[in-house]
Amino acid sequence: MKRYKYALLVISITSALLFQANAVENTEKAKSIEEDSTTTESTNAFDYILVERNGGGDKLFSLSKGEGDYYIAYFARYNFKDTTLRIDLKIKDLGDTLSNAIDNILLGESSLMETDTIANAKGFLIGSWLRSYAVNDTIKTEIKNRDLLSAIASIENRIESKISSPATGK
Numbered sequence: 001m002k003r004y005k006y007a008l009l010v011i012s013i014t015s016a017l018l019f020q021a022n023a024v025e026n027t028e029k030a031k032s033i034e035e036d037s038t039t040t041e042s043t044n045a046f047d048y049i050l051v052e053r054n055g056g057g058d059k060l061f062s063l064s065k066g067e068g069d070y071y072i073a074y075f076a077r078y079n080f081k082d083t084t085l086r087i088d089l090k091i092k093d094l095g096d097t098l099s100n101a102i103d104n105i106l107l108g109e110s111s112l113m114e115t116d117t118i119a120n121a122k123g124f125l126i127g128s129w130l131r132s133y134a135v136n137d138t139i140k141t142e143i144k145n146r147d148l149l150s151a152i153a154s155i156e157n158r159i160e161s162k163i164s165s166p167a168t169g170k
Contacts, residue, residue, distance in 0.1 A: 045108045046134040049143075051152055055128035061085075062135075063155065065106060071099075073159050087159050094155065101151035105134055105143065112143045130156075 048064035060077040069092060075085035091099045104110040112134060132152045133140040143149060 046106050046136045046141075048135050049102070049105055049152065050133040050135050050140065051156060052131045052133075053128060053156070054131075057128050057160075059156075061159070063102065063152075065103075071102065071155075078163075085163075087162055089155070089158065089162075094158065098151050098154055101148055102155065105148060108134075110145065110148060112141055112145055112148065 048062045050062050051060070053059045058077065058080045059075065061073045061075040063071055063073050066072040066088065069090060071089040071091065071094070073087040073089065075083050075087070077083065078085060094102075101110070105112070130149065130153060132143040132149060134143055135141075143152070
């Protein structure tokens with residue numbers, strides 16, 4: 001009986017030590033994962049914003065920061081036709097609110113996701129759809145934040161007005 005109690009004591013101590021060692025190892029792994037995730041979040045800058053409008057007003061363009069005080073919009077599609085068009089936008093003409101929104105997207109300082117939203121799309125959809133993505137290398141992250149999408153739509157309208165008035169173009 002004494003041997004049986006001794007064996008149970010040794011097994012319970014051994015399993016407690018193994019459990020403790022495993023817990024310490026898991027804690028260290030969790031800390032290293034947490035440190036890795038914070039470094040990637042803080043350096044999550046994007047190369048450009050890809051803006052795609054389908055339906056009425058069809059267009060596809062990228063928006064990036066140019067040298068100096070400009071944003072550059074490169075068009076790949078405009079009014080259902082492939083094109084190569086470049087539009088320069090002065091940052092000071094956009095105003096602080098719009099330029100800050102675009103800078104925050106490009107620097108990765110804005111939350112691209114909207115929280116607590118439900119979208120119901122029933123029936124036959126007509127009209128125009130705006131999709132925007134923040135692009136880093138070849139990875140696209142969809143922008144779903146309504147405030148950011150509104151800022152992008154405002155910039156799209158300014159670009160549209162520059163295209164429609166050729167005297168002030170570029």
